[in-house]
Structures are given as structure tokens and as C-alpha cells.
Amino acid sequence: MDFALTAIQKKARGVLNSAAKFILLFGGSRSGKTFVILRNILIRALKEPFSRHIVFRQTRKSLKESVWLDTLPKVLRLCFGGIEPYQNDQELYLRFDNGSEVWFSYLDDNRNSDAILGKEYNTIFLNEISEISFAMFNKVLTRLSLKNGLKNKLYCDCNPPGRWHWAYKVWIEKQNPADKTPLARPQDYASCLLNPKDNLQNLPEDYLTVLQGLSEEERNRFLLGVWSEGIAGGIYTKEMGLAEQQGRIKKLEYDPRFRVYTFWDLGIDDSTAIVFAQFVGKEIRLLDYYANNNEGMDHYVDVLRQKREEFGYSYGTLFIPHDGANREWITGRNRRQALEAKGFTVEVLPADRVADGINGAKMLFENIFFDADKTQDLLECLRNYQRKYDANKMIFSKEPLHNWASHGADAFRYMAQGYSRYLAKPVPQQITRPEGITFNDVRKHLRRRTDLGKY
Numbered sequence: 001m002d003f004a005l006t007a008i009q010k011k012a013r014g015v016l017n018s019a020a021k022f023i024l025l026f027g028g029s030r031s032g033k034t035f036v037i038l039r040n041i042l043i044r045a046l047k048e049p050f051s052r053h054i055v056f057r058q059t060r061k062s063l064k065e066s067v068w069l070d071t072l073p074k075v076l077r078l079c080f081g082g083i084e085p086y087q088n089d090q091e092l093y094l095r096f097d098n099g100s101e102v103w104f105s106y107l108d109d110n111r112n113s114d115a116i117l118g119k120e121y122n123t124i125f126l127n128e129i130s131e132i133s134f135a136m137f138n139k140v141l142t143r144l145s146l147k148n149g150l151k152n153k154l155y156c157d158c159n160p161p162g163r164w165h166w167a168y169k170v171w172i173e174k175q176n177p178a179d180k181t182p183l184a185r186p187q188d189y190a191s192c193l194l195n196p197k198d199n200l201q202n203l204p205e206d207y208l209t210v211l212q213g214l215s216e217e218e219r220n221r222f223l224l225g226v227w228s229e230g231i232a233g234g235i236y237t238k239e240m241g242l243a244e245q246q247g248r249i250k251k252l253e254y255d256p257r258f259r260v261y262t263f264w265d266l267g268i269d270d271s272t273a274i275v276f277a278q279f280v281g282k283e284i285r286l287l288d289y290y291a292n293n294n295e296g297m298d299h300y301v302d303v304l305r306q307k308r309e310e311f312g313y314s315y316g317t318l319f320i321p322h323d324g325a326n327r328e329w330i331t332g333r334n335r336r337q338a339l340e341a342k343g344f345t346v347e348v349l350p351a352d353r354v355a356d357g358i359n360g361a362k363m364l365f366e367n368i369f370f371d372a373d374k375t376q377d378l379l380e381c382l383r384n385y386q387r388k389y390d391a392n393k394m395i396f397s398k399e400p401l402h403n404w405a406s407h408g409a410d411a412f413r414y415m416a417q418g419y420s421r422y423l424a425k426p427v428p429q430q431i432t433r434p435e436g437i438t439f440n441d442v443r444k445h446l447r448r449r450t451d452l453g454k455y
Contacts (some may be wrong), residue, residue: 008195011192022188023153023156026160026191027194028197058106164240165384174189240382251373260288289378297339322350355398361416
């Protein structure tokens with residue numbers, strides 16, 4: 001056939017087939033990273049009968065539009081003419097005549113990813129890992145365990161986000177992002193830079209001109225493949241940098257004189273995230289953080305009880321988003337009522353514009369302190385919280401990208417909203433109600449309800 005890999009794609013192919021087990025291709029937009037990885041996966045599938053391989057992306061929509069309906073057909077047409085695997089468009093997989101399978105799946109639906117990860121694979125490809133969490137990366141690695149004639153491989157690619165991202169720590173600094181210790185086997189991790197200038201023969205004539213007209217931040221990421229100081233389109237990049245420089249990310253001690261308030265981003269199939277905060281003078285102290293998915297309310301109540309027993313937390317009001325007041329059709333109760341039935345005081349936050357909430361959080365940021373250990377996952381969310389990128393217009397929109405980082409960032413935003421609306425203003429000493437009940441009487445009653453009783 002007339003098709004031939006570019007010089008840089010041949011170099012990338014060499015890295016993909018090297019002795020390294022975990023390989024990252026990173027660089028600018030439309031440099032052929034995904035193409036060359038998919039080509040390599042299909043070759044591996046044809047080489048080893050009854051082998052199994054999988055391609056992951058964060059969302060089903062991006063998987064279908066970018067990989068299944070775009071890059072995959074190009075790879076099959078240009079590199080594998082005459083080979084026509086069985087293609088299942090509903091379940092998203094290919095099956096070759098030799099019995100090998102290549103699956104395509106997404107990670108933002110926990111039930112789907114759990115079902116897919118119940119199998120073992122020879123090759124796992126994480127497409128655009130800037131959208132994928134380090135926790136999910138570790139979970140996926142456990143399934144790289146199929147035994148046959150192939151050496152098992154993990155492939156990843158991305159337009160490089162900021163140096164805060166866990167992928168930079170792993171492949172560039174050769175560190176464990178969790179504790180910053182050196183990787184046990186750094187030789188197992190290899191990477192290769194590919195940029196669009198190296199793929200000109202497959203691009204429109206004016207494509208580089210368009211990229212050169214982007215902002216410096218976008219140009220670094222999508223033209224030059226540079227790992228910036230902060231994530232491209234990062235929402236809290238500046239604020240997180242200042243928090244680090246000013247020493248506001250450190251070990252924090254729980255102060256028993258003050259209650260711990262919790263702020264929830266609620267989900268069922270999606271993640272639920274909880275921020276634990278104390279407010280001491282002007283300081284906002286984020287002591288703790290917890291996130292999980294596919295769990296019922298009893299699970300999170302148990303988490304609060306366990307943290308109370310371990311750290312001594314005395315809880316104040318639980319703040320939940322506006323949809324926490326919606327009645328669930330199965331139980332007939334809403335989640336506010338479910339929490340109140342456990343003895344908690346619950347406040348439902350009104351529905352505010354996301355942009356207003358983000359701006360409110362930014363205004364409070366200089367007073368916010370983070371526990372370096374117990375809020376590590378929250379810190380990762382905030383460092384990787386970014387705006388949507390419009391590939392057609394090549395600009396970042398005003399809307400945040402909904403991915404693994406947004407759940408923690410939403411709980412953080414609710415913390416800022418709840419604090420500003422309910423907790424920051426001085427409370428009057430005495431307000432008499434028509435019924436003769438004072439405001440302080442109500443507060444005492446609410447405090448008693450938050451003692452957690454048997455919990």
C-alpha cells in the first residue's frame with residue numbers, strides 16, 4: 001500500500017515495541033500518537049491468536065467520536081487493507097479470524113468499567129490520560145495479566161497537561177505521584193514526543209498556521225507538546241501554585257473547639273465527594289476528603305462515623321447541593337431526609353451558576369489551608385480541574401470539563417458557597433421569633449442533633 005509511517009512515528013513504534021512495559025506517547029495535536037498506538041495494538045492482536053486488548057477513554061462520547069468512528073477506521077483502511085474483522089458497534093469490539101479481540105470502553109460509568117475490568121488483557125491503551133485519574137490508572141494495571149506468547153503492555157497518550165499531572169511524575173520524573181518516591185523499576189517506563197510538525201504529510205496545509213495563532217499556553221500544549229507549569233485550561237492553576245508557595249499545603253491538626261462541617265457532591269452511578277472543613281477565625285482549614293462511587297448513603301454515614309472515631313471530629317451541618325432535595329422514586333425520600341433520619345443537620349444549598357461558584361472559591365483561596373496527607377486526592381482534583389477545550393475553535397470554553405477531577409472540585413465549590421452564604425457572617429446574639437423561640441435556642445437544638453448519637 002502507499003501508506004508509510006512518518007520518521008517520528010517509526011521512532012514511536014520502536015519505543016512501543018521496546019523492552020519497556022509502560023509507554024507514553026505525548027505531544028501536540030494531530031501528531032499521529034493515537035494512530036500509531038492503535039496500529040500497534042492491531043498488529044499484536046493479529047500476531048497472537050486468542051489474545052485480548054482494550055482501548056479506554058474517559059467518556060463514551062469522546063471514545064466513539066474520536067477513536068471508534070474516526071481513528072480506528074483510518075488505521076484499518078490504511079494499514080490493514082483486506083483484513084475485515086467482525087465489528088460490534090453496540091458493544092464496541094473487534095474480533096479477528098484468529099480469535100483475538102480488541103475492546104473499546106470508557107471509564108466514567110463505574111458499572112461499565114467494572115464489568116470490562118473483570119477480564120484480563122495483553123494490551124491496555126489509555127487514550128488521553130490527561131482526563132484519567134491516577135487511582136483509575138492503578139486500577140486498570142491490575143488487569144494487564146493475560147498469559148500467552150505476548151509481553152503485556154500498557155500504552156498511553158496525551159496532549160501534555162501541566163507538570164502537576166500524575167503522568168508527568170511517572171514518565172518524566174520517574175516518581176510515584178502518591179509519595180514522590182522513585183519508581184522501583186524506572187526502566188519499565190518509556191516515553192516519546194511527537195508533534196504536528198513531524199506529521200505534515202497527513203495534515204491540512206494551514207493546520208500549523210492555525211496552531212501558531214493560539215495563546216502561548218495553548219501553543220505550548222497543542223503545537224509544541226510542552227508540559228506547562230500548570231494544566232492547560234486549568235481553573236485553579238494560579239491559586240494552587242500560590243497555596244504551595246505560601247506553605248498552605250501542610251499537616252493540619254483537628255481543633256476540638258470547632259465543629260467539622262462537610263460539603264457533598266452527590267452521586268450514585270457517578271462519584272460522591274465529601275470535603276471536611278473547619279473554620280477558625282479567617283482560616284478555612286480543609287482537614288479531610290473522601291470520594292467513592294456506586295455506594296448508598298449508609299456507606300457515607302459509616303465513613304463519617306469512622307472518621308469521628310479515628311480523629312475525634314465533632315460534626316456541624318452537612319451541606320448538600322440543590323438536587324439533594326429531589327425525591328427518589330424508589331425510596332420515596334430524598335437524600336436530605338435520608339441523612340436527617342441518621343441524626344444529622346442538613347442544609348440544601350441553592351442552585352448557583354457554576355461560574356459564580358468558581359469565582360467565589362477563588363476569592364476565598366488565600367485563606368484556605370489543605371492537609372497535605374488527608375486531602376491529597378482533593379489536591380489532585382483541583383490541580384487538574386480545567387475548562388472544556390473546543391477542538392474546532394481551538395479555544396477553551398468558559399465551562400469546566402466534566403471528568404474525574406470535577407467531583408472533588410464541585411465539593412470544593414460547594415464548600416466555598418456554604419461558607420460564604422451561611423458560615424462567614426457573624427450570627428446575631430438574639431433574634432426573637434413570633435413563637436417566642438430565639439435563634440440561639442434553635443442553634444442549640446441543631447448542635448444537639450449533630451452529636452451523632454449512636455454513630
